[in-house]
Amino acid sequence: MAWITGYPREKVNWGPTVDPKKCIGCGMCLNCGKKVFEWKDGKSVVVRYFDCQVGCTTCANLCPARAISFPDLEDLRDLYRKEGIWAKVREQMVQEGKITV
Ligand code: SF4
Ligand code: SF4
Incomplete structure (x- = not known):
């Protein structure tokens, strides 16, 4: 993984958190190529936190409800x-x- 070389990914606290109260279920973040999210009961949930690309914030930038945050x-x-x-x-x-x- 070029962005962190051989450093253990699980030691890098970087990944999205979805606020279920803010999420409007638009589905935009399910577009993430790293498959960090899954669809559950009409909303997005984070299922593979540590698969998030370190430093990326694309889903948060595009979320129309501003429901996604990062460390x-x-x-x-x-x-x-x-x-x-x-x-x-x-x-x-x-x-x-x-x-x-
Ligand atoms: S982009 Fe935001 S509002 Fe849309 S499903 Fe994801 S978290 Fe919810
Ligand atoms: S920040 Fe980037 S890699 Fe991480 S979950 Fe969002 S779109 Fe996917």
């Missing part, structure tokens, strides 16, 4: 800094020829 982005940035994740991602990208140094 604090600064906590994610802190984790990347603390664990040196960006350095490893960068190294991998150099190896793959995506960037040069």
Whole structure:
């Protein structure tokens, strides 16, 4: 997984939360290619939290009811800094020829 290299995904707290009181059942977020949501009783529920692409917020941006939220982005940035994740991602990208140094 290029965005976190070999770092354990379950240690990265990033994924959507749906507020069932706000969800109007439009179905937009079921479009997520990572299949994080499933349809239940006319609304969307999160079933694969850790399959969410780290850093992505597309479903929240498009939700017409603003029913989807995410953890604090600064906590994610802190984790990347603390664990040196960006350095490893960068190294991998150099190896793959995506960037040069
Ligand atoms: S996009 Fe928002 S309103 Fe639509 S189903 Fe998903 S959570 Fe509910
Ligand atoms: S943030 Fe992106 S990857 Fe995560 S559930 Fe929403 S659309 Fe899917």
